[in-house]
Amino acid sequence: MDLVVGTMFKELAGAAEGLRALLERCGPVTRSEAVHLAAARGRVLSEDLESPVNLPAFNRAAMDGYAVRAADTRGASPLAPVYLKVDDEAGEGRCVPVRTGMAAPPGADAVLMMEDSLLRGEELEATAEVHPYRNIARVGEDVALGETVLKEGHRLRPPDIALLASLGLTNAKVYERPKVAIIPTGGELVPLFSDQRPLPGQAREANGLICEMYAEIWGGSSRKTQIVEDDAGLIKDAISENLDADLILISGGTSVGEEDYAPPIIEEMGELLVHGVRITPAKPTALGFIDETPVICLPGYPVAALAALYIFARPLITMMAHRTDLPRAVPAKLAGKIVSRPGYLTFARVGLKGGVATPIMTTGAGILSSVARAEGYVLVSEEVEGREKGEMVEVNLIE
Amino acid sequence: MDLVVGTMFKELAGAAEGLRALLERCGPVTRSEAVHLAAARGRVLSEDLESPVNLPAFNRAAMDGYAVRAADTRGASPLAPVYLKVDDEAGEGRCVPVRTGMAAPPGADAVLMMEDSLLRGEELEATAEVHPYRNIARVGEDVALGETVLKEGHRLRPPDIALLASLGLTNAKVYERPKVAIIPTGGELVPLFSDQRPLPGQAREANGLICEMYAEIWGGSSRKTQIVEDDAGLIKDAISENLDADLILISGGTSVGEEDYAPPIIEEMGELLVHGVRITPAKPTALGFIDETPVICLPGYPVAALAALYIFARPLITMMAHRTDLPRAVPAKLAGKIVSRPGYLTFARVGLKGGVATPIMTTGAGILSSVARAEGYVLVSEEVEGREKGEMVEVNLIE
Numbered sequence: 001m002d003l004v005v006g007t008m009f010k011e012l013a014g015a016a017e018g019l020r021a022l023l024e025r026c027g028p029v030t031r032s033e034a035v036h037l038a039a040a041r042g043r044v045l046s047e048d049l050e051s052p053v054n055l056p057a058f059n060r061a062a063m064d065g066y067a068v069r070a071a072d073t074r075g076a077s078p079l080a081p082v083y084l085k086v087d088d089e090a091g092e093g094r095c096v097p098v099r100t101g102m103a104a105p106p107g108a109d110a111v112l113m114m115e116d117s118l119l120r121g122e123e124l125e126a127t128a129e130v131h132p133y134r135n136i137a138r139v140g141e142d143v144a145l146g147e148t149v150l151k152e153g154h155r156l157r158p159p160d161i162a163l164l165a166s167l168g169l170t171n172a173k174v175y176e177r178p179k180v181a182i183i184p185t186g187g188e189l190v191p192l193f194s195d196q197r198p199l200p201g202q203a204r205e206a207n208g209l210i211c212e213m214y215a216e217i218w219g220g221s222s223r224k225t226q227i228v229e230d231d232a233g234l235i236k237d238a239i240s241e242n243l244d245a246d247l248i249l250i251s252g253g254t255s256v257g258e259e260d261y262a263p264p265i266i267e268e269m270g271e272l273l274v275h276g277v278r279i280t281p282a283k284p285t286a287l288g289f290i291d292e293t294p295v296i297c298l299p300g301y302p303v304a305a306l307a308a309l310y311i312f313a314r315p316l317i318t319m320m321a322h323r324t325d326l327p328r329a330v331p332a333k334l335a336g337k338i339v340s341r342p343g344y345l346t347f348a349r350v351g352l353k354g355g356v357a358t359p360i361m362t363t364g365a366g367i368l369s370s371v372a373r374a375e376g377y378v379l380v381s382e383e384v385e386g387r388e389k390g391e392m393v394e395v396n397l398i399e
Numbered sequence: 400m401d402l403v404v405g406t407m408f409k410e411l412a413g414a415a416e417g418l419r420a421l422l423e424r425c426g427p428v429t430r431s432e433a434v435h436l437a438a439a440r441g442r443v444l445s446e447d448l449e450s451p452v453n454l455p456a457f458n459r460a461a462m463d464g465y466a467v468r469a470a471d472t473r474g475a476s477p478l479a480p481v482y483l484k485v486d487d488e489a490g491e492g493r494c495v496p497v498r499t500g501m502a503a504p505p506g507a508d509a510v511l512m513m514e515d516s517l518l519r520g521e522e523l524e525a526t527a528e529v530h531p532y533r534n535i536a537r538v539g540e541d542v543a544l545g546e547t548v549l550k551e552g553h554r555l556r557p558p559d560i561a562l563l564a565s566l567g568l569t570n571a572k573v574y575e576r577p578k579v580a581i582i583p584t585g586g587e588l589v590p591l592f593s594d595q596r597p598l599p600g601q602a603r604e605a606n607g608l609i610c611e612m613y614a615e616i617w618g619g620s621s622r623k624t625q626i627v628e629d630d631a632g633l634i635k636d637a638i639s640e641n642l643d644a645d646l647i648l649i650s651g652g653t654s655v656g657e658e659d660y661a662p663p664i665i666e667e668m669g670e671l672l673v674h675g676v677r678i679t680p681a682k683p684t685a686l687g688f689i690d691e692t693p694v695i696c697l698p699g700y701p702v703a704a705l706a707a708l709y710i711f712a713r714p715l716i717t718m719m720a721h722r723t724d725l726p727r728a729v730p731a732k733l734a735g736k737i738v739s740r741p742g743y744l745t746f747a748r749v750g751l752k753g754g755v756a757t758p759i760m761t762t763g764a765g766i767l768s769s770v771a772r773a774e775g776y777v778l779v780s781e782e783v784e785g786r787e788k789g790e791m792v793e794v795n796l797i798e
Binding site: 036037038041055056057058060100101102103141142143149150154157158159160161162163165166168170186188192193197198200201203204206207209210213214217300302306327367368369371372398399 | 435436437440454455456457459499500501502540541542548549553556557558559560561562564565567569585587591592596597599600602603605606608609612613616699701705726766767768770771797798
């Protein structure tokens with residue numbers, strides 16, 4: 001690909017082409033780590049898991065009643081009961097009271113339900129016949145020793161974790177989460193949650209926080225550098241210090257002005273594949289690799305950054321994180337027209353209620369408040385000029 | 400309702416009836432708390448949020464270019480350019496270079512794009528006309544001072560949090576999460592993750608962990624007591640100590656044997672509404688209230704416990720937690736028959752792949768491994784006797 005330009009977007013990449021350029025050189029994370037089961041929810045197994053034990057480890061009564069030798073009950077009925085001696089041990093002609101969950105005593109091979117028996121002093125009147133292993137959970141019935149209980153790639157949900165813990169396990173080997181390093185750049189930015197108030201021309205750095213949270217939602221682990229000034233040397237240093245990451249997100253510094261440093265730096269340090277994509281409103285996005293680490297430069301405008309995150313970072317991070325469980329788009333009917341620019345993929349915010357999607361009108365990519373009012377977004381493809389009122393569209397939920 | 404019985408389920412409640420009995424006496428949590436925005440993801444606002452500032456707080460250049468007085472560019476075109484003096488301050492006949500995001504200097508009311516101008520020494524050749532406020536984001540354009548940016552009931556997603564942080568906020572007032580107290584009972588249980596190995600007749604206590612994790616997933620905050628022995632006094636103590644909770648889940652001790660303590664205790668301490676429901680495999684479930692706190696007694700069998708959690712605890716906890724965002728059922732085609740008992744709501748586990756749901760055959764409610772193989776479950780209603788192969792069903796995903 002040879003789309004790279006100096007300070008102007010001479011040739012823009014398509015969104016799909018840009019994404020493909022990233023995906024085809026990346027893969028799911030293969031590093032793994034052992035995590036305690038209590039902290040393993042949502043993690044993905046990196047190996048098949050075989051049971052170290054039988055579950056149950058003993059023949060377990062599955063009903064409240066009397067453990068018996070099935071053969072002793074042969075022919076028993078309300079009209080022709082058989083009588084068994086109630087005892088502490090099982091054996092011919094004897095029965096042992098058991099409750100659900102208890103071990104069936106040696107010698108007993110079935111449990112006669114309470115409802116099918118009547119206690120008469122030290123004798124039990126059995127009014128039903130039971131077959132061998134009736135009302136008994138046999139050794140290994142739930143899980144047999146050595147059986148594969150969960151496979152590599154399985155995402156751990158509460159009952160899975162309970163199952164593993166029931167087998168006596170404490171840890172599970174899972175894939176590491178992809179490491180996402182976030183580098184916010186821009187001399188005009190002041191940190192969030194600080195006493196520093198932005199002066200005219202300044203803004204609070206919020207895109208880095210958005211990146212951090214989404215990296216986690218999509219299955220990654222995130223770390224964020226301090227805000228880096230508009231200085232090529234400082235930006236290079238920040239990148240160099242984070243090349244161990246599985247993905248670097250650089251926020252800001254991607255447009256075509258003289259102070260936009262990130263794309264030329266990627267070109268210098270590695271390979272700039274794309275600078276400028278036909279996405280409204282994420283045109284200034286840049287994509288590249290430094291060594292084997294993919295780098296996405298996100299536009300500074302928050303809505304544009306969000307669009308670039310959803311279109312490029314989400315598929316990349318979820319793929320790296322072995323995540324296949326994230327919610328998919330839902331169908332909805334458009335309550336109004338969406339205007340879009342042909343040739344550009346448009347990230348159109350919509351409200352969503354009862355299967356009806358309402359386009360949210362906004363004046364620009366800077367308008368973060370338009371996202372607060374949006375439940376989701378519709379991607380309008382390059383081939384069409386907007387979508388008409390009444391059309392069915394796929395709404396991707398804003399997570 | 401008068402369904403309560405001594406030690407036998409004389410009359411069973413329907414699942415919907417049982418759930419209604421819980422829901423109609425409970426409501427969303429109204430207590431609120433201030434949380435730091437960095438920790439507020441997924442929380443639900445307890446009040447409308449008005450902006451304390453204008454965003455932007457200044458007229459902001461929305462493009463790289465030159466801040467001008469729009470009037471000065473009137474009639475400008477490539478054939479009839481107008482000339483402006485490049486200066487540090489704006490004013491008649493003057494322009495000031497600006498970059499996206501910078502404050503437009505006082506006196507300038509528009510930005511002329513770089514593309515529409517040519518720098519000739521200290522003069523700018525303007526080749527296009529701009530209208531007032533063209534390429535300028537005006538004070539308060541994104542969010543105006545005093546404007547309601549997010550409403551009570553809104554669940555905070557990353558861009559919402561970024562918006563609030565951009566307004567200079569650090570905390571948000573959100574609803575407290577419903578407190579779910581979990582009391583595992585049973586003398587046969589040994590703690591998870593301990594060196595203690597279960598002896599015959601014993602089992603590791605895993606249901607409490609399932610409850611804990613689901614309470615969190617569904618929007619609650621959970622706490623779990625130690626395992627409580629089968630002793631009425633100890634169980635009463637554990638309940639009394641947790642009556643400040645919004646919901647008490649008691650695991651085990653709900654069947655009809657002599658050692659099943661929980662339902663009679665609820666009756667003694669408060670009101671037992673339901674003991675025994677027509678749900679396969681969650682029949683022994685009991686429902687009641689002590690003071691104003693709802694209590695759900697879950698069966699000891701793990702799959703039965705899971706069914707009762709999904710059918711009773713999930714709607715209750717999500718309602719209390721103001722959660723409306725959880726995934727809904729997805730349609731799928733049955734790859735095989737599901738057998739069910741008429742008159743009973745059946746919790747049938749299914750695998751799910753590419754829109755096809757495959758029933759998972761199992762022999763009993765104790766088989767936790769059947770859940771590990773299930774992506775979801777189908778609820779087969781009381782009115783039907785199973786579902787046929789090829790039928791369309793709604794699959795609820797196991798979260």
